[in-house]
Amino acid sequence: MKSVRSITELREQIQELKSSSHKKTVGLVPTMGYLHQGHASLIRAAKEKSDIVVVSIFVNPIQFGPKEDFETYPRDEKRDLAAAEEAGADLVFLPSVDTMYPKPTKTKIAVAEVTTGLCGASRPGHFDGVTTVVSKLFNIVQPDYAFFGMKDAQQVAVIQQMVFDLNFNVKVVPCPIIREEDGLALSSRNVYLSPEERSQALVLSRSLRETKAAIENGEIRTAREARELLVNKISESEIAVIDYVEVASFPELLTLEDGQPIMEREEPVLMALAVKFGRTRLIDNCLLSPKGE
Amino acid sequence: MKSVRSITELREQIQELKSSSHKKTVGLVPTMGYLHQGHASLIRAAKEKSDIVVVSIFVNPIQFGPKEDFETYPRDEKRDLAAAEEAGADLVFLPSVDTMYPKPTKTKIAVAEVTTGLCGASRPGHFDGVTTVVSKLFNIVQPDYAFFGMKDAQQVAVIQQMVFDLNFNVKVVPCPIIREEDGLALSSRNVYLSPEERSQALVLSRSLRETKAAIENGEIRTAREARELLVNKISESEIAVIDYVEVASFPELLTLEDGQPIMEREEPVLMALAVKFGRTRLIDNCLLSPKGE
Structure with missing residues (x-):
């Protein structure tokens, strides 16, 4: 009989006892x-x-x-x-x-x-x-x-x-997220979109892309600025109805406080959106790795 | 590629693909x-x-x-x-x-x-x-x-x-439950019992045993009668403090209504008790299989 205290060791021991060769x-x-x-x-x-x-x-x-x-x-x-x-x-x-x-x-x-x-x-x-x-x-x-x-x-x-x-x-x-050539994140729900909604929905990936660029080139710095910029850019579409616009730590998903800088952190930061176009709710996001990983 | 619709078949297919011989x-x-x-x-x-x-x-x-x-x-x-x-x-x-x-x-x-x-x-x-x-x-x-x-x-x-x-x-x-020779169900918590409590605690297995016998020989018939008999017998110990006395279907654990007969059912019936002796809470139970299985 053997006794073990760690999970890894236990699993190895069981595998060895089971002795599946390949x-x-x-x-x-x-x-x-x-x-x-x-x-x-x-x-x-x-x-x-x-x-x-x-x-x-x-x-x-x-x-x-x-x-x-x-x-x-x-x-x-x-x-x-x-x-x-x-x-x-x-x-x-x-x-x-x-x-x-x-x-x-x-x-x-x-x-x-x-x-x-x-x-x-x-x-x-x-x-x-x-x-x-x-x-x-x-x-x-x-x-x-x-x-x-x-x-x-x-x-x-x-x-x-x-x-x-x-x-x-x-x-x-x-x-990684896979996108259409024009930036729309692939989703089975995209089939629900009318041609007009489909075209307006590009505001999602565009707002994420432009906000990311604004953060990276130093135009904006804090979580509040990022949220504001995202909301402003999404609002360029008149039919977009925002469910949420969030800037949070990843993977903990704790909301960054307004004044918190995005790029001076240990953890990655997630900018995430859920927006309705007509009856279709779409989500998209962008993960920022502050230390460039 | 194979496609399957049942869980059993999927597991078999995966096992076969993994081909662990023994x-x-x-x-x-x-x-x-x-x-x-x-x-x-x-x-x-x-x-x-x-x-x-x-x-x-x-x-x-x-x-x-x-x-x-x-x-x-x-x-x-x-x-x-x-x-x-x-x-x-x-x-x-x-x-x-x-x-x-x-x-x-x-x-x-x-x-x-x-x-x-x-x-x-x-x-x-x-x-x-x-x-x-x-x-x-x-x-x-x-x-x-x-x-x-x-x-x-x-x-x-x-x-x-x-x-x-x-x-x-x-x-x-x-x-199955393992018991001491005198009937006490084995439990790691039995070590908490003083000699007096240990002796009083025998009322648990005894009440279950005697109630089971009373049901089997037709003296009592309904869930209510069983609960009452159990409570009465447990109360023969002056230090027993009842937490619950339950008569329920097993394994659904739905309480049998007062008038429901115990022995004329499809499903087994569980008589279960939790009783405190001093600071020690003990549990015991007895499963009745009405159709004699």
């Missing part, structure tokens, strides 16, 4: 389907890092609020399968709602603090739904790596926190 | 230490069912209320290691609080409904602490089986619910 690694890309090039980039990143790539496609009802778009969320299984195959997936998991929730779940995973601001404030219960379904997928697939897009930066922070707190044996790999 | 099974016995013959019986059950037996010993601070006995909970590592070895453990995991909680956890797992009655009512937050630490242990050890004593029947129900809802790839194995 262990293949599994990468998971959890999606809600309607795959676009953002998802494809996650699948390619997974392919590069792991032996087996599993893509899950599941529109998770419990992360949608009662007035949100669960019913109308775009779905196209046939196209998704082709896109997953082309990007290099080995296995696609397409569970029904009944497969994932044979009975209404009595168990919920809640992450505190990182879920209070940003989308967590506008979408109560949303992140409990996300962490609950992601933990189910982790338990089902038991991946070594899981790949998430940085477009949902708060989701990345929340899942990293859950993985840390619950000791999931999974490495979360955040992947 | 997979050894792991059994986990999570404990808070101060091992007694109840724990030993769990370890022996684990040994019988799995190739590798992991015993965890961790007094989990987040499942204790502020006025409970976290600080004074009995601990004896040296004796525990000998007991684990003797019962057949292969690996003992003895993490420090700092190993399990390097930072205060922001993530909590909460199971609704099954946690509202019984100990859940008397110990608010207790089961969130239990499910959170058990999920951490499941993620750390990744066992095939996990063994829990039926003395904490509600704990068994709560963990089974969590495993079901979150798709943990773990089979929960409930094991």
Whole structure:
């Protein structure tokens, strides 16, 4: 009998006892389907890092609020399968709602603090739904790596926190935002946009880009100035309705106080936006690494 | 590329892709230490069912209320290691609080409904602490089986619910209550009892045994009669202070209404007690399987 005190040592000992000679690694890309090039980039990143790539496609009802778009969320299984195959997936998991929730779940995973601001404030219960379904997928697939897009930066922070707190044996790999040539961040919800809204929505990426430049060239310095500049630039679109404009530490997601300088910090700073165009709510963000990392 | 819709098929496919030729099974016995013959019986059950037996010993601070006995909970590592070895453990995991909680956890797992009655009512937050630490242990050890004593029947129900809802790839194995020859259910907390309290505490197992007999021989029939008989019998001890006396469905843990007959049901019925003797709170229970299973 052996006794151990550290988590790493325990896992190594169990692996050794199990003595699987050649262990293949599994990468998971959890999606809600309607795959676009953002998802494809996650699948390619997974392919590069792991032996087996599993893509899950599941529109998770419990992360949608009662007035949100669960019913109308775009779905196209046939196209998704082709896109997953082309990007290099080995296995696609397409569970029904009944497969994932044979009975209404009595168990919920809640992450505190990182879920209070940003989308967590506008979408109560949303992140409990996300962490609950992601933990189910982790338990089902038991991946070594899981790949998430940085477009949902708060989701990345929340899942990293859950993985840390619950000791999931999974490495979360955040992947860069993929954009259209004109700057619009890819999103399955972009299909909701009318041509006019689609064109106005460019104000999101533009405001982030220009504010970042203004910070980097020293025109503005504090969190308050950054928020003001972002709000002003977004307001150039007459149909944009701001849900939030936030400047916060990452991954803690603590709001920077008005006077705090953005570029003289240890931690990265996230500038994040949620804005409605017509009935469509879009999010976008930009991560600033003050020390140039 | 393959696509699958069922959880079982996905897990099989991943296993096949990983192609581990000979997979050894792991059994986990999570404990808070101060091992007694109840724990030993769990370890022996684990040994019988799995190739590798992991015993965890961790007094989990987040499942204790502020006025409970976290600080004074009995601990004896040296004796525990000998007991684990003797019962057949292969690996003992003895993490420090700092190993399990390097930072205060922001993530909590909460199971609704099954946690509202019984100990859940008397110990608010207790089961969130239990499910959170058990999920951490499941993620750390990744066992095939996990063994829990039926003395904490509600704990068994709560963990089974969590495993079901979150798709943990773990089979929960409930094991029978182990008793002293005179009937007292084994508990690490029995060491707190004075000789007088120890002797009075026999009223717990006796009241359960006699009520069970009264139900089986038809003297009493309804949930209300069972509760009354239990309360009367416990009250034969002058120092017994009842926390709860409950008659509920198992594993749903819904209180049986007063008039409901106990023996004409599909589901098993749990008679459960929590009673204080001096400063020591003891629990005991008896599971009735109406259809004789």
